[in-house]
Amino acid sequence: MRVESYGTLAEAARAMGSDAVFMAGGTLVMRDVNAGTSASRIVRSADPAMRHIRATGDGFSLGSGVTMAQILAHRELDFLGPVARSVGGPQVRNMATIGGNIFAHHPYGDFAVALLALGARALLAGQGGAKPLEDILRERGRTGGTSQIVAAIEVPRPRDPRAFAFAKVSRIKPKGVSVMSIAAHLPREGGRIRGACVAFGAMGPTPLRASAVERVLEGQSIDAATIARAAQLATDGLDPPTDGLASAWYRREVAGTHLKRLLERMARG
Amino acid sequence: MAKKPVTFMLNGSERAAFAEEGLNLLEFLRRGIGDLSPKYGCGQGTCGACTVIIDGDTHLACLTMADAVQGRKVETASGLANGKAHPLQEAFMEHFAAQCGYCTPGMLMSAKVLLDRNPSPTRTDVIEAIAGNLCRCTGYEPIIDAILATATLRRPA
Numbered sequence: 001m002r003v004e005s006y007g008t009l010a011e012a013a014r015a016m017g018s019d020a021v022f023m024a025g026g027t028l029v030m031r032d033v034n035a036g037t038s039a040s041r042i043v044r045s046a047d048p049a050m051r052h053i054r055a056t057g058d059g060f061s062l063g064s065g066v067t068m069a070q071i072l073a074h075r076e077l078d079f080l081g082p083v084a085r086s087v088g089g090p091q092v093r094n095m096a097t098i099g100g101n102i103f104a105h106h107p108y109g110d111f112a113v114a115l116l117a118l119g120a121r122a123l124l125a126g127q128g129g130a131k132p133l134e135d136i137l138r139e140r141g142r143t144g145g146t147s148q149i150v151a152a153i154e155v156p157r158p159r160d161p162r163a164f165a166f167a168k169v170s171r172i173k174p175k176g177v178s179v180m181s182i183a184a185h186l187p188r189e190g191g192r193i194r195g196a197c198v199a200f201g202a203m204g205p206t207p208l209r210a211s212a213v214e215r216v217l218e219g220q221s222i223d224a225a226t227i228a229r230a231a232q233l234a235t236d237g238l239d240p241p242t243d244g245l246a247s248a249w250y251r252r253e254v255a256g257t258h259l260k261r262l263l264e265r266m267a268r269g
Numbered sequence: 270m271a272k273k274p275v276t277f278m279l280n281g282s283e284r285a286a287f288a289e290e291g292l293n294l295l296e297f298l299r300r301g302i303g304d305l306s307p308k309y310g311c312g313q314g315t316c317g318a319c320t321v322i323i324d325g326d327t328h329l330a331c332l333t334m335a336d337a338v339q340g341r342k343v344e345t346a347s348g349l350a351n352g353k354a355h356p357l358q359e360a361f362m363e364h365f366a367a368q369c370g371y372c373t374p375g376m377l378m379s380a381k382v383l384l385d386r387n388p389s390p391t392r393t394d395v396i397e398a399i400a401g402n403l404c405r406c407t408g409y410e411p412i413i414d415a416i417l418a419t420a421t422l423r424r425p426a
Contacts, residue, residue, distance in 0.1 A: 003290045003334070023334075030332040031313040033291050042291065044334075069326065089401020090379065091317060094326040095333070175400040 001033065003042045009151050012045040013125035016147045024050075024065055024097040027088070028104055043149075050099070050151065053077070059156040064099025064122075064149075068111065071098065079157065079164055083114040083183070086168040089175045099150045102136065106202060106241060110181040112137065113201035114166050116209065117183035118155055125149040134209065141206040162269045163187045167262045168201075169254070171245065178202040179246045180255060182262050191221045198230075198259075203240045203251060212236035213259065222267040230263060231256035277338040279304065280348025288335035294328075295319040297335035298345065306347035306374045310403070317402035320375035321345050327382050327401070346374035349381070356419050357381060364415035368406035375402045380416045390420055 004020075006012040016022060021039040023029040032038035050065030053074055060077065071077050071084040072093065087093055087101070087110055101111040102122070116137065121130035125148070133153070140146055158164040166183045170176030181201035186193045196217040198210045212233040220226040240251035276285040279302065286301040298304045298321070307330050310318030319330040322344035349355035357380050360366070367373045376399055383390055383398035390398070395416045404412060 001291050026332045026334065026337075027314050027329075030293060030334070034293060034312040034331060088314075089317065090382075090398060091320055091327045091329045091401045092314060094328055174397055 001038055001040055001042065003044065006043070006045045007047065009045050009047045009050060009125040009149060012043050012047070013127075013149045015041075015043050016149060017041075018147055020147065021145075022149050024100040025067060025095040027092055027096045028100060028108070045149075050097075052152070056154065059154060062098055062153045062155060064151055064153060065097050066099075068093035068096050068098070079161055080111075080114065080155070083111055083166045086110050086166070086181070098153060102133065102150060102153075103140065103146065106205060107178045107243060107245060109207055110168055110178055110201050113181045113199045113207040114183040115153060115155060116199040116207045117166075117185045117197045118158065118164065119185070119197060120156070121154045122150045123152045123154070125151040130154055137206040137208075141204070141208075158185060159187060162266065165262055165266045167258060167265075169258050177245060180240075180251060180258065182259055184262060184266065186217060186222065186266060188221075192219055193217050193222065194219070200238060200255070202245075203235070203238050203255065205241075208238060210234065210236070210238065210259075222263060227260055227263045227267065231260040234259045273336060275336050275339050277340060278342045280344055292335045293331050294321070294333040294335050294338060294343075295330035298330060298343075301335070304345050304347050306345045308371055308374060310371070315403070316372070317375045317379070317399075318372055320378040320402060322378055322382060325382070325385075327379055329401075344378070344381075346377045349377060355381075356422060357384070357416070360415040360419040360422070361412070364411045364418060366408065366411040366415040368404075368408045372402055372404045372406075376404070376412055380419070383416070384420055384423070388420060388423060390417070392417065 020041040020043050022043045050063040052063040054061045068084040068087045071080050115133055120133045122133050122136050123130050164185045168181040169179045180203050183199045185197045187195050196214040198213045199207050201207045213230045216230045234256040235252045240248045242248045271290045272287040275288045288297050307321050308318035310316035312331050314329045314332045320327050321330045324341050379399050379402050395413050
């Protein structure tokens with residue numbers, strides 16, 4: 001194994017390849033290093049650009065190296081606070097980055113679930129233009145990894161803070177891994193949902209959108225009947241995994257109930 | 270494997286040693302520097318036994334590359350006592366907060382950062398602060414009591 005450090009992300013991006021893995025906070029990559037199962041090249045960068053938090057027109061630009069603790073400490077990022085708090089314990093939150101979370105394997109990656117529901121876009125190092133996070137996650141699901149580096153993430157701020165909600169279901173509190181996590185962004189116009197986005201974590205190889213749920217919610221008001229229909233279709237099109245925390249059957253069985261509780265919380269405002 | 274020098278502050282004193290490429294901070298502190306207070310529990314960031322403080326924040330030494338502390342300040346449990354036991358160490362003894370003792374150094378580090386930032390924590394604050402530290406003897410109650418007692422003792426009357 002070789003460790004390569006680069007001054008800038010652009011240089012690091014050029015050094016990537018199928019035999020390399022990019023290490024950010026280290027909470028996932030170092031596990032493999034310790035176990036002797038890591039990629040043969042570890043690529044790192046201390047580029048300060050990775051640590052920026054900047055307000056943009058309709059949201060924020062966040063460097064991929066921003067940690068969960070930095071998100072929690074930033075007052076204007078309060079809508080992401082409960083999401084960051086759900087990741088690991090204090091030590092992990094001081095180390096784990098939002099960029100790394102996008103590539104965290106099952107059952108990790110709860111922060112990326114929220115980013116997906118918020119319609120976040122990612123800037124890749126050495127490339128122009130932002131790409132929908134959904135595309136990056138889909139590609140990761142297909143290929144099992146990536147040889148690209150996320151430099152920054154653009155997160156729109158929900159116009160109405162009550163339009164966004166997140167829940168993580170775990171067996172151990174306050175620190176436990178996900179049986180599942182759910183994020184919902186349901187902007188309303190005149191009481192009707194316009195642009196529903198609902199995402200599940202730990203219900204597939206990567207965070208995934210629940211398209212059937214979104215179709216049910218679109219154009220509706222959040223009432224009991226709509227919530228019941230959405231809950232019924234919670235796992236439509238999803239193929240949840242079995243692991244040490246829960247079986248696929250259990251995840252399927254309880255997903256509707258957890259989605260229902262989240263939507264009821266949003267309906268109460 | 271390539272080695273490189275790492276110079277850093279450990280518990281207030283400058284230390285330097287060579288670290289092999291890819292070596293984690295826990296092994297570096299234990300084998301390279303000889304500070305045996307951070308413990309190896311899981312090697313994957315689950316147990317918190319290797320918790321150290323880097324520039325004021327708790328980190329997991331097993332998931333940190335040794336060279337990441339170059340030029341930085343590292344605190345471990347071995348630096349807590351200063352001639353006499355640290356108030357947290359006194360309280361841990363007083364409240365029988367160490368059973369087998371393996372999680373204790375990590376618990377002390379998490380507790381220290383909590384009390385440095387929040388001199389009057391609630392029980393919930395303490396539980397949240399040690400959420401990343403597992404005690405396999407499950408002696409959490411005495412540990413929480415010891416940390417709360419330290420906070421009470423420190424508070425001006």
